[in-house]
Amino acid sequence: MVEKRKPIAVGEAVQRVMDYAFPAKKEFVPLTQAHGRVIAEAIIADQDIPAFDRSPYDGYAIRSIDSQEASSEHPVRFQVVGEIGAGFVYEEDVGYRQAVRIMTGAPIPKGCDAVVMLELTQTFEVNHQTYMSIKRSFAAGTNISYKGEEVRQGTTLITAGQYINPGVMALLATFGYQQVPVFRKVTVGVIATGSELLEPEEALQPGKIRNSNAYMVMAQIERAGAEVQYFGKLSDDLDLCIEIVGETLQKVDILLTTGGVSVGDYDYLPAIYQAIQADVLFNKVAMRPGSVTTVAARNGQLLFGLSGNPSACYVGFELFVRPIIRTAFGNPQPHLRREQAILGADFTKPNPFTRFVRASAYYEKGQLIAVPSGFDKSSAVSSLAAANAFIMLPGGSRGYEKGRQVAVLLLEDLQGSEWPWDNIKKSSKS
Amino acid sequence: MVEKRKPIAVGEAVQRVMDYAFPAKKEFVPLTQAHGRVIAEAIIADQDIPAFDRSPYDGYAIRSIDSQEASSEHPVRFQVVGEIGAGFVYEEDVGYRQAVRIMTGAPIPKGCDAVVMLELTQTFEVNHQTYMSIKRSFAAGTNISYKGEEVRQGTTLITAGQYINPGVMALLATFGYQQVPVFRKVTVGVIATGSELLEPEEALQPGKIRNSNAYMVMAQIERAGAEVQYFGKLSDDLDLCIEIVGETLQKVDILLTTGGVSVGDYDYLPAIYQAIQADVLFNKVAMRPGSVTTVAARNGQLLFGLSGNPSACYVGFELFVRPIIRTAFGNPQPHLRREQAILGADFTKPNPFTRFVRASAYYEKGQLIAVPSGFDKSSAVSSLAAANAFIMLPGGSRGYEKGRQVAVLLLEDLQGSEWPWDNIKKSSKS
Known part of the structure; x- marks a missing residue:
């Protein structure tokens, strides 16, 4: 009476899903909406x-050669012939022992080859003409x-596929991007x-x-970066379910x-997948939690059947759905970031299958520690x-002791991994 | 002619700003908008x-006592008296060698004290009555x-002040939150x-x-979690600037x-701060970049004067503005997360002041490495x-060599530090 399901390894399951990863599409958003998106084209400097x-x-700004004889005993005096703020250009020629008052960010006037910081100058007036003097020489190129x-x-x-952080902004x-090419967010129903199941607004019932x-x-x-559409709870009527799933896929x-x-x-x-003629990629994974995670495909479109148990559902999403979303962003590292960590507490549960233990990871003197x-x-x-x-x-294994090296997958990392799974090569198709 | 500014230590500067940190305000958002916000009240379980x-x-579901005599040679047979799906309650009494077909998540019927997994049972019919048999005994409390x-x-x-991640959702x-108490996002102008300065849509000019x-x-x-309002570029006319700054503060x-x-x-x-009678908390910090960062306060409201240089502006924001935003979320760790890392490359620049080198931090075998x-x-x-x-x-110092331990401040971390600064105690006021 009971259907026998054949469990497959986690990496094998991920690989089967990734064969259906779909290509990223590009769209343009205004610069002010680009933060947090993924850039769809390389940024190449169009100017120095x-x-x-x-x-x-x-x-x-001075000609450095004019400062050569300056010393504390013999300050050299420059005639201040003009001033230049940031955003303006000083058009005149600057001659022998002439100086131009210059502000941070302003272009160096023609002929000048050094800037003396204001703090190192003395300014004074003689017959309504401003002068400044310096007490040391400055090499060409100074400041x-x-x-x-x-x-x-x-x-x-x-390069394309990078997350747009404040520095990228x-x-x-x-480089004058008013409209920014970004990868379209996929929509997940x-x-x-x-x-x-009761919705949060319903009172509890036995x-x-x-x-x-x-x-x-x-x-x-x-968190993975996609758009979500919530279609509520499925009916208890199978025929209605089949109809709704078919419509939602559109x-x-x-x-x-x-x-x-x-x-x-x-x-x-399982009955719905059969009715809509979806191919079941797998319906049992050799892992805990989430062993019943089922993934099906119809016309290249993926249907993820996650467990109804919260922890199993959570793990199933991060392992199987996240990399599909991230691949659609052109991200070459779509999987959870894998790192080594030190187990911070004993984990004594016997472990017949690969287990994903929900954990808190933190640093201790720069070393990553993870505790359940x-x-x-x-x-x-x-x-x-x-x-x-x-x-x-x-x-x-029959458990793991505190202090042992373990592999961890980081949930809040922006970078990701190319392929965090052992012993399974990434499919040639993906 | 040049104003002499007295630089203060970074920690001292942060402390002066934090004395003006303002209390978090609470608002309610629908559950579907709560992800990514900061919770303003503790979540206490109102049910088991x-x-x-x-x-x-x-x-x-069975009474375990009825399974005591079961073995491979002598399977024990149970009469299947009903079935119970998740979400329903089985109301009848379960008697001697009776069993109830039960689904994942369904409540255990009265009188039963063990669940036998479907895979370990044989089901069959005799005279239109369903039976199941088992070949071993099960202890009370099994499954x-x-x-x-x-x-x-x-x-x-x-607890209040925590970031609402998918698990918190x-x-x-x-616990039935339709409306979620979160801290209001502060608005930063x-x-x-x-x-x-040219806006991105303007063509470059000399x-x-x-x-x-x-x-x-x-x-x-x-990224820090606040709302932003952009008021464009300030006029070149000082009187107009004073008016605009005054209005914007409202x-x-x-x-x-x-x-x-x-x-x-x-x-x-500086002239604007004077005109609107703002108190300048400091106008020079012993750090690079960002030494000219200026912070002023008027009627308890903070005005951050960040540098016009991009790197200096970036650093000034993260050190001084971010902790004010995060404190307004009731976050007891509002500062950038401080960790120890290994310097991944030589940094040979002489270093008269505390320097914040923009860096890429990553793990190598669980150890945090940072390179400029x-x-x-x-x-x-x-x-x-x-x-x-x-x-x-x-x-x-005159520089640092690769392999040396250094302190790093992490920019994309959600957790933060309580006080990452050396030698400066947090002000008693803050």
């Missing part, structure tokens, strides 16, 4: 930075920021299943629980359901709030 | 989790998730100054540069300007794009 020789300080010294025109500064503004998965997974979708890039993938009599997802963040059952919800990592424990 | 004894698997085993009613799960849904600071700092404000919690704080003849900010991310001048813009950390080098 600085674009002209300029002064990094407030002071006087000049040369054209192109920071970036040469033609240099690639940012500064580059976009510098969410449908909850389960007769036991035997029922509140629908925490939908709200959790919507936040995970947002409106979203990816469809995600929570619950209904187990072997219980009310687990409709609480109650470890697939149904747990409380341990997720403190989790910023998964400790990834290989199967086949 | 689980709320009732429930089955973690699909199977049969039962007990009421309250994960969380006891009354437990504080999340799950808790909010579980941004005004750019400098005759040399001696002028594009206004990158405003777009960069707006993204930094967003509309925002914090006012931030870029440029105009140096000692150049067109640096209007590029061109290191206060005017640099390109090194900011790759920066996710500052290397904090104390003054008074």
Whole structure:
């Protein structure tokens, strides 16, 4: 009576999903909306930075040769022939022992080759003419920021697929991007299943629980960078379910359901996949939690059947859905960032399958430490709030001791990994 | 002629700013908008989790005592008297060698004290009555998730001031929050100054540069979690500037300007602060870049005068503005997260003042490494794009060698530090 499901390894399961990763599409957004998006084209410098020789300080621009004889005993006097603020150009020629008052950021006047900081000068007036004097000589090039010294025109500064942080925003503004090419956010539809589910506004009833998965997974979708559309709870009527799932697939890039993938009599997802002729890529993964995670594909479109258990649902999303979203951003490192850490507490549970323990990762003297963040059952919800990592424990052990090196997957990292899975090569198709 | 400014230590400067930190205000947002906000009240469990004894698997609920005699040679047969899906309650009494088909998440029927997984049973029919048999005994408590085993009613799960991540969203849904108490986002006004500035849509002109600071700092404000309002570029007319700054202060919690704080003849900010009778907390900090960072206060409201140089502006924001924004979220760790790291490359620049080197921090076998991310001048813009950390080098050295331990401040961390500054105690007032 019970369907026998054949579990596959986590890396193999991820690989099967990644074969359906779809290409990133480009759109343009105004500069003020670009922060937090992913850039879809390289930023190549279309000008030198600085674009002209300029002064990094407030002071006087001079010809360095005129300062050669200056000393404390014999200060050299310069006639102040003009002044130049940032944003303006001094057009006259500067001659023998002439100086131009110059502000930070202003272009160096023709003929000048050094800037003396204001603090090193004395200014005075003689017959309504301003002079300044200096008590030491200055070498050619003193306090000049040369054209192109920071970036040469033609240099690639940012490659496509990078996250737009505040520093990238500064580059976009510098190079005059009013509209920024970014990767389109994919839309993920969410449908909850389960007769036991109450929405947050409903009062508790015997035997029922509140629908925490939908709200959790919507936040995970947002954290991964995608748009979310929530379609509520699936009906208890199978025919209606089939109709709704079919319709929803027209409106979203990816469809995600929570619950209904187990072997219980009310687990409709297998029947729905069959009815809409979706290919089931796998329906059992050799991992805890989330072993019942099911993924199906129809016409190249992915349907993720995540567990109804909160921790299992959470893990399933991060392992299988996140990399699809990130790949659609042109991100070559779409998977959770994998790092080594020291296990900060004993984990004594026997471990027949690969286990993803919800954990809190932190530094101690620059060393990454990870400790389980609480109650470890697939149904747990409380341990997720403190989790910023998964400790990834290989199967086949009776537990792990504090101090041991473990692999962790970081949940809040912006960078990601290319392929964090052992023993499984990335598919040639992906 | 030149105003002499007295530099103060970074920690001392931060402390003077933090004395003006203002209290967090609370507002309510719908659950679907709570992700990424900061919670303003503790979440205390108003029910046990689980709320009732429930089955973690699909199977049969039995009285364990009835299974005592079961073995491979002598399977024990149970009469299947009903079934119970998740969300429903089985109301009948379960008697001697009776079993109830039970789905994952369903409440354990009265009288039963064990669940046998479906895979370990044989089901069959005799005279239209369903039976199942088992080949081993099960102890009381087998496969039962007990009421309250994960969380006891009354437990504080999340304290005020915590970031709402996907796991916290799950808790909010579980405990029925339709409206979530969060800290109000402070509004930061941004005004750019400098005759040399062009907006991104303007063509380049000799001696002028594009206004990158405003777009960069707006993204930094967003990253810190606040709202931004951009008021454009300040006029070159001092009287008009004074009027505009005065008006803008009515509309925002914090006012931030870029440029105009140096000692150049067109640096209007000192005159503006004087005209509106703001107290200057400091106008010179013993650090690079950003030494001209100026902060003033009027009627308890802070005015941040950041440098016009991109790197200096960036650093000034993260050190001085970010902790004010985060404190307004009730965050007890409002400053950049300080960690120890290994310097991944030589830094040979002599260092008379505390220096904040824009850096890329990453792990190598779980150890944090930090390398400077590029061109290191206060005017640099390109090194900011790759920066996710500052290397904090104390003054008074001629450079640092690769492999040395250094302090870093992490820019993308959600957690923060209580007080990352050496030798300076946090003010008693803050």
